[in-house]
Amino acid sequence: xxxxxxxxxxxxxxxxxxxxxxxxxxxxxxxxxxxxxxxxxxxxxxxxxxxxxxxxxxxxxxxxxxxxxxxxxxxxxxxxxxxxxxxxxxxxxxxxxxxxxxxxxxxxxxxxxxxxxxxxxxxxxxxxxxxxxxxxxxxxxxxxxxxxxxxxxxxxxxxxxxxxxxxxxxxxxxxxxxxxxxxxxxxxxxxxxxxxxxxxxxxxxxxxxxxxxxxxxxxxxxxxxxxxxxxxxxxxxxxxxxxxxxxxxxxxxxxxxxxxxxxxxxxxxxxxxxxxxxxxxxxxxxxxxxxxxxxxxxxxxxxxxxxxx
Amino acid sequence: xxxxxxxxxxxxxxxxxxxxxxxxxxxxxxxxxxxxxxxxxxxxxxxxxxxxxxxxxxxxxxxxxxxxxxxxxxxxxxxxxxxxxxxxxxxxxxxxxxxxxxxxxxxxxxxxxxxxxxxxxxxxxxxxxxxxxxxxxxxxxxxxxxxxxxxxxxxxxxxxxxxxxxxxxxxxxxxxxxxxxxxxxxxxxxxxxxxxxxxxxxxxxxxxxxxxxxxxxxxxxxxxxxxxxxxxxxxxxxxxxxxxxxxxxxxxxxxxxxxxxxxxxxxxxxxxxxxxxxxxxxxxxxxxxxxxxxxxxxxxxxxxxxxxx
Numbered sequence: 001x002x003x004x005x006x007x008x009x010x011x012x013x014x015x016x017x018x019x020x021x022x023x024x025x026x027x028x029x030x031x032x033x034x035x036x037x038x039x040x041x042x043x044x045x046x047x048x049x050x051x052x053x054x055x056x057x058x059x060x061x062x063x064x065x066x067x068x069x070x071x072x073x074x075x076x077x078x079x080x081x082x083x084x085x086x087x088x089x090x091x092x093x094x095x096x097x098x099x100x101x102x103x104x105x106x107x108x109x110x111x112x113x114x115x116x117x118x119x120x121x122x123x124x125x126x127x128x129x130x131x132x133x134x135x136x137x138x139x140x141x142x143x144x145x146x147x148x149x150x151x152x153x154x155x156x157x158x159x160x161x162x163x164x165x166x167x168x169x170x171x172x173x174x175x176x177x178x179x180x181x182x183x184x185x186x187x188x189x190x191x192x193x194x195x196x197x198x199x200x201x202x203x204x205x206x207x208x209x210x211x212x213x214x215x216x217x218x219x220x221x222x223x224x225x226x227x228x229x230x231x232x233x234x235x236x237x238x239x240x241x242x243x244x245x246x247x248x249x250x251x252x253x254x255x256x257x258x259x260x261x262x263x264x265x266x267x268x269x270x271x272x273x274x275x276x277x278x279x280x281x282x283x284x285x286x287x288x289x290x291x292x293x294x295x296x297x298x299x300x301x302x303x304x305x306x307x308x309x
Numbered sequence: 310x311x312x313x314x315x316x317x318x319x320x321x322x323x324x325x326x327x328x329x330x331x332x333x334x335x336x337x338x339x340x341x342x343x344x345x346x347x348x349x350x351x352x353x354x355x356x357x358x359x360x361x362x363x364x365x366x367x368x369x370x371x372x373x374x375x376x377x378x379x380x381x382x383x384x385x386x387x388x389x390x391x392x393x394x395x396x397x398x399x400x401x402x403x404x405x406x407x408x409x410x411x412x413x414x415x416x417x418x419x420x421x422x423x424x425x426x427x428x429x430x431x432x433x434x435x436x437x438x439x440x441x442x443x444x445x446x447x448x449x450x451x452x453x454x455x456x457x458x459x460x461x462x463x464x465x466x467x468x469x470x471x472x473x474x475x476x477x478x479x480x481x482x483x484x485x486x487x488x489x490x491x492x493x494x495x496x497x498x499x500x501x502x503x504x505x506x507x508x509x510x511x512x513x514x515x516x517x518x519x520x521x522x523x524x525x526x527x528x529x530x531x532x533x534x535x536x537x538x539x540x541x542x543x544x545x546x547x548x549x550x551x552x553x554x555x556x557x558x559x560x561x562x563x564x565x566x567x568x569x570x571x572x573x574x575x576x577x578x579x580x581x582x583x584x585x586x587x588x589x590x591x592x593x594x595x596x597x598x599x600x601x602x603x604x605x606x607x608x609x610x611x612x613x614x615x616x617x618x
Contacts, residue, residue: 078581102531127531130608131595137608146530176527186520189513191531197506198532200572202591204498204565211495217597218485221455222411222436222500223507225604226535232595235588242576242584249576256513257569260562263509267551267558272387275551279544282511286440286541288526295534299439299446301610 006167007069008033013061013083014074015039015048016234017129018100020138022072023053025171028140038064048135062090070167072124073099073111078240081110093118096160100126102187102237104151104180106244112153120160122152123180125187126173133234144172145293151180188248192241193256196249198230199238315476316378317342322370322392323383324348324357325543326438327409329447331381332362334480337449347373357444371399379476381433382408382420387549390419402427405469409435411496411546413460413489415553421462429469431461432489434496435482442543453481454602460489497557501550502565505558507539508547 010032012019019037026032037054038061039045045059058064065071065087073080080099091097097119101107107123115121128146130137148168152161165175178186205216205224220228242249266274290297319341321328328346335341346363347370348354354368367373374380374396382389389408400406406428410416416432424430437455439446457477461470474484487495514525514533529537551558575583599606 127528129531132608147527149528186524186528187531189517189520190525190528190533193513194510194532194536196572197510197569198535199588199591200569201503201506201565202594203587204502204561204568206590206594207564207568208498211498213594213597215495216499217594217601217603218456219436219458219495219499220598220601220603222438222496223503223539224499225598226507226539227503228591228595228598229604229610230532230535231588231591233588235585235592238588239581239584243579243581246576246579250573252513253569253573255516256510257566259513259516260506260509260566263505264559264562267555270552270555272548272552275548276544278512279508279540279542279547281515282508282537282540283544285511285515285522285526286537288522289529289534289537292526292529294526294529295538296612298612299441301538301612303605303607303610303612 003030005033006031006163006170009036009068010034011036011038011065011068011071012054012074013038013064013072013087015044015054015135016074017133017137017142018126019072019074020048020051020053020135021140021142022074022100022171024138024140025143027053029170029172031167031170036064036068044135051135053135053138061087066090067092068095070096070098070164073101076237076240077101077103077107077110077244078236080107081114084111084114088114088116088119091116091119094120096120096122096164098122098124098164100124102191102241103245104183108151108153108180120157122150122156122161122164124151124164124168125149125183126168127191128173129233131229131232133237141172143168146173148173148175149183150175150177151183152177153180184245184248185251188245188252192245192249193252195230195233195238196242196253197256198227201227202231312339314342315340315472315479318345318377319343319379319381320345320347320374320377321363321381321383322347322373322396324353324363324444325383326442326446326451327435328381328383329357329360329362329444330449330451331383331409331480333447333449334452336362338479338481340476340479341379345373345377353444360444362444362447370396374399376401377404379405379407379473382410385546385549386410386412386416386553387545389416390423393420393423397423397425397428400425400428403429405429405431405473407431407433407473409433411500411550412554413492417460417462417489429466431459431465431470431473433460433473433477434458434492435477436500437482438542440538440541442546450481452477455482457482457484458492459484459486460492461486462489493554493557494560497554497561501554501558502561504539504542504547505551505562506565507536510536511540
């Protein structure tokens with residue numbers, strides 16, 4: 001691994017959690033000669049300016065992407081089509097156009113038609129995040145040890161794919177390449193459905209008339225509090241995810257509901273064996289996640305107090 | 310708050326995560342002159358002996374509870390009836406008989422009939438835990454800042470309730486007193502349903518034929534990994550919870566499913582406004598949980614890497 005920059009200029013369109021974290025990570029690794037940032041909101045531009053993670057900031061996407069070797073769309077995926085339309089006249093020949101959206105088929109559908117000849121369009125998705133958003137939420141270590149998935153459309157220039165792969169590795173990630181459709185199916189179960197379920201149960205708790213909101217909050221350490229973290233994620237981003245991965249999410253949701261009916265029936269009929277066997281099987285997956293370095297082995301995620309063990 | 314022991318002798322029946330954590334917390338706070346521990350498994354007895362958190366260890370519950378001022382059932386709730394039957398001849402007059410079970414109406418139903426005249430039966434539920442189990446999993450700080458709910462049946466000696474309340478406060482908890490039936494309803498939403506949902510989604514992911522187990526594990530940082538932690542909880546304990554809080558869990562599950570249908574419909578019909586409004590509303594609950602000191606404000610529960618913010 002070398003310490004020289006991978007790109008002379010990188011343009012980040014969108015300066016929220018992911019965009020700002022990429023800026024921090026690029027600075028940490030010396031990955032770009034110049035990092036340009038764009039946001040359409042004057043207020044976010046001011047906040048980003050105070051954070052000093054970019055070399056230049058722009059309220060207009062055209063000048064931001066001019067001469068950039070890598071352009072990354074970091075706004076909610078629902079904005080990609082319009083943004084692509086705005087920037088493509090300014091993209092330089094040989095540039096890589098990428099993104100960090102949580103869905104990939106829809107990105108190819110929305111952005112693909114605007115990509116000029118000679119620009120390498122390689123959608124990407126770093127599987128990393130927190131429940132926080134905005135330019136202040138970013139940090140350089142966000143992508144360390146996490147996976148980044150590239151979904152280049154068939155026929156994409158392989159050298160460009162290798163360059164982007166190298167870039168994400170230097171950011172700290174491991175990189176996989178797969179088909180966009182398969183990505184959307186995998187992420188529907190590892191990310192989209194978990195978010196939907198978390199939002200839903202927090203909503204259910206919020207609506208109860210027999211249990212007060214104060215009680216839900218006080219006794220949340222019984223398990224509920226974990227769901228509130230995920231359900232605090234950015235609403236715009238997640239609205240766009242569900243609107244743009246409908247088929248895969250509904251497919252996974254259908255399976256989830258079938259399984260839930262099995263557990264429901266076991267509870268209704270006091271079938272302890274079904275419950276016990278189900279609850280035993282799921283432990284192995286946790287071990288797999290920890291062994292793969294994708295979560296901490298510390299109890300309760302190591303949150304809060306010191307533990308004498 | 311005084312430093313003198315609250316009880317001369319405390320008997321813990323069951324030496325898993327909760328029992329062993331109580332032993333550690335009692336030692337830290339100097340709460341008991343003598344801590345006696347019981348487990349029916351010789352292997353667990355040996356492991357507990359190596360941990361040295363109890364003053365005496367017993368493979369027979371009778372001698373363990375003899376002369377104890379406080380007896381606490383810390384085994385899975387499905388064992389309480391039989392255990393109560395075994396120990397009640399050995400309970401001393403004036404003793405407090407309590408437990409740490411996650412359901413309370415069923416405990417009153419199962420244990421109540423065996424409680425001798427002159428023994429104060431006060432069911433309790435400390436809302437604290439981790440995904441780990443066994444005598445090695447315990448630590449003194451587990452209950453710090455968490456809530457413990459007491460559900461004394463009508464007519465319980467108020468002095469005994471005050472003593473038990475004081476004991477749990479000295480352990481580090483905040484204490485509430487409520488009706489057993491209401492407890493079961495509250496915990497159904499703050500603990501039981503979250504566990505059921507987490508077990509279920511991990512099971513769903515485990516069964517997919519289009520997405521491999523390796524993919525589920527690698528890309529779990531998108532949200533799924535949070536659920537695997539809860540779904541790694543003790544299967545026996547959770548089987549017994551669902552078998553013993555059936556009505557409340559099925560009631561909450563019914564509401565959860567209704568709400569899920571609303572979100573499903575919004576996804577199917579691309580109703581972004583419904584999704585956005587739902588996802589915005591749930592953020593307030595997270596703020597409540599953090600403000601109430603029931604979870605850390607650090608992103609991602611503060612897990613893993615240092616963060617430069």
